[in-house]
Amino acid sequence: PHQHAHPILDSLNSAQAHAVSSDAATVAILAGPGSGKTHTLTSRVVWLVDHVGLRPEDVVVATFTVKAAREMKTRIGKALGNGRENKIVLGTFHSIARRYLAAYGRQIGLSQKFGIADDTDSRSIINRICKRLQLPIDPPAARAWISKRKAKGTEPPVPASSRQPQKQLPTKTAGQQDLETCYKEYQDQLDRSNLLDYDDLLVRCVELLRKFPSCVSNIQTVLIDEYQDTNGVQYELMRLLAQQNNRITIVGDPDQSIYGWRSAEIKNLWRLLRDFPNTHEISLEENYRSSQSILDLSLLVIQQDKKRYQKVLKPVHDKGSRPVLRKLKSASAEAEWIVSEIRRAVLMSGSMLNYNDVAVLLRSAALSRHIESALGKSGIAYRMVGGFKFYDRTEIKTLLDYLRVIHQPENNDALARIMNIPRRGIGDGTIKNLVEEAEKSSLSLWSLLVKHCRGDRAAKTRITKQAEQKISGDLLRLLNGIRKRVEEAAESTPFGLVDTIEQLLTALNFQKYLQDAHPDDHEQRWANVQEFINLAGDFVRDLDQVGEDALPEIEGLQQTAEVGILPRFLSNVSLAADAQKGGEDGQESKPLVTISTIHAAKGLEWPIVFVPAVYNGSIPHARSEDSDEERRLLYVAMTRAQSLLYLSHPLYSSNGNGERNELSAFIDPISSAFAKKGPCFDRPVVAQMARILQRELPPEDSIFKNLPAMFAIEDNSFPLDPDEAQRNLAGGAAGGGDYNSNDAPRPKRARLS
Ligand code: ATP
């Protein structure tokens, strides 16, 4: 019936079109990976704006990673045109919350200049508290506990008064009391430094929208991607954003719920259906992303979970090349194998594939070292996404800390970290004392230093005359000077962010500092600094071209204007947590292999995917308590692949004590269904790939020309037999023997015609 209602419907199957054009207030799409959930969601946004006629600024779209948000915005933008996508309130929950708090936070007593405490900040604050108060608790555990408390949407506790021991509450164990104390101290400290941590962003935004619903009185509809990973506060935030008329669209897949450790609750799926009983439920059953054999094997993994909510998921594509499972001697051999397979695939595809088409997905960031070095050695450029923080490199962190102190002098942690960088003769002990003194006298470190340097006797500090001179004459003056320029300029034009950074580098004589402090690798570090300047430049350009527009005016509510480019850049850095190199959209620069954590790869897809380190202890991870979640994580990783999927693991762990790794328990029972060496790139395989990727099949001789003989010998000769694997699974057979044994069928020479 909607056939020609809007061109956006033309690219959809009927279930998808149904979801896009549904009139129901609440729509829930629960479906498997690659079934077009995100595609449907973005199409629905286009439909609502372009066909139904909603104003883009009245639409909220939330998703989970910055990269996914960016991709959605691009897709919506292509269909809508006129830059209308910039008016949509689109982003991660955190960035949406930040936006509302920046605009209206004053209403709930937030200072306009709040900063964001990222993971590193939270960690170091908590570490310090535990040490200072000698709390017998594990700082990371305390942090997780606090985060959980906040995520559940509870208020900070009232401090237990020491004068009135509360005998009525014997349930409170000693450990718990310590946790509460830590929580209270931590929160005080954040407040004093005018910082919000990630959880606060959400919690405070919930508070804002509860107390001042008019902030969102314009919002007509809220759409959420990756709904399975919402936690309690995010659920509340969603409801509050939509409170004007309760129109909500969610899409998600319980099988891809991978944030349980961050308090995401699958329960929220059922909560939605309970809270909105008239929800229109739609399922999508076709997988458009992957070849049949990739999908088959992925399903064999997830089906090991007997408690899951069953869904249909059928491939629309050909069988394709069989996924590969490969055992290698060591992690470095594994990395080298991966690199050689990457090169082979790119070469063998003619010019159909390039390095942009390849992703290496890791269970944990720590695994990246070998891959990075192998890629580096062979001259293949790569980008790092998620968990690998460009911004965590010491030299970048230092610059960021300087910028944060320029923006927010009361940020004690940042100030403490830069006080002696470059060297100013101020020892760690002195810095620690200063920080403690500031905390004791409830002053910010900055005010303490200023007072002291002004000769205020009340500010007793134990620093040497020389250090004092360095602080007042060098550090404070330098920071004040730059801050003044930033502030003056902010009133007229956005002050050049790049200028600020360059000014800072000159004032600090940063290149010289790097040479002195890091004689071995100062060049690389300086190159990182240059890259940082580029990123800042990109950020400014992005804001100019496709920046978020301000929230719309709401009658009777005064909005605080965004405070200039520096704080926006800093928030962006804290929330993005990974450097986005150029070349993703728009003008292609050099093609880059992507290295990502599995978590950050959620929702995305690549023609070629490698999942290294599939052994027990890595996946399932040794420190994880939820093996079902680990399995879902592997499922998410495998279902990112469109055409080629490679799993691998090193036989011996790299810690040098000769420990043998066991193949992951999730793969062991189905290992016989994998190919052992690598895909063969014969003509039919490449042709199938072209169909899946909707690319042009390169002329045959272009491949032939590129074909050194060694690349032609590959083993892909047995047909995929998921049934057999299924039987293994049912029979509980402990693996198909040594899947990488040498008695695998004889290598076959690739056919070229
Ligand atoms: P995930 O669960 O991994 O997030 P998803 O359900 O969101 O997956 P999408 O990313 O929206 O899936 O879609 C997967 C791929 O399938 C995309 O490349 C998309 O363009 C394509 N696709 C979706 N629907 C269709 C369709 N009706 N026809 C052709 N291609 C489609």
Ligand code: MG
């Ligand atoms: Mg998706």
